[in-house]
Amino acid sequence: MRDAIDVAGFWAGFRLIETRPLSDTQTLLRLEADPRVDPLCGRCLAPCGLIHERLVRRIRERDLFDKQAWLEVPLRRVVCLTCGVSTEHVPWLPSRSRLTARLIAHVEALLGLLPLRHISRLTGLHWHTLRTVDARRLAREVQPPDLSQVRRLIMDEFALSKAIATPRSPSVPIPNRCCG
Numbered sequence: 001m002r003d004a005i006d007v008a009g010f011w012a013g014f015r016l017i018e019t020r021p022l023s024d025t026q027t028l029l030r031l032e033a034d035p036r037v038d039p040l041c042g043r044c045l046a047p048c049g050l051i052h053e054r055l056v057r058r059i060r061e062r063d064l065f066d067k068q069a070w071l072e073v074p075l076r077r078v079v080c081l082t083c084g085v086s087t088e089h090v091p092w093l094p095s096r097s098r099l100t101a102r103l104i105a106h107v108e109a110l111l112g113l114l115p116l117r118h119i120s121r122l123t124g125l126h127w128h129t130l131r132t133v134d135a136r137r138l139a140r141e142v143q144p145p146d147l148s149q150v151r152r153l154i155m156d157e158f159a160l161s162k163a164i165a166t167p168r169s170p171s172v173p174i175p176n177r178c179c180g
């Protein structure tokens, strides 16, 4: 099983060295850096042989059958002659992310189909994490509206009634309603 996963090459630049259960529903997969592959600078992507330090990070991966999959990844902080010290570039792990690119792509596909609450129950990911993934997806895919020709803003009366019926912050003024 372990060899089959490793051969599939899911985690370029790393090798799977151990799998063990964390609980009835979670599995941990421990990776190690492949010594045949030089780490890349996280800024300029140049190969770097000098290692400043190593940090072990837990990353969520897409589920493995009926188990939530967690990766334990030893990330290297490398010394680049151009950029200085940076965390290595890992092609399947976005910078500073605790989710793999594969899991993010899966969540983004679900975001177009289901409400956040359902995706949270399906994946076990926190609602705030899903909101962050969705905001990045929208920033990438949706063009900001052209407001250059806008002359008036019109308020939805249903939303206005809702705002009046609920306690409001004194810093948010409610405009006068027209009773004609």
Ligand SMILES: [Zn+2]
Residues within 6 Å of the ligand: 041, 042, 043, 044, 045, 046, 080, 081, 082, 083, 084
């Ligand atoms: Zn660099």
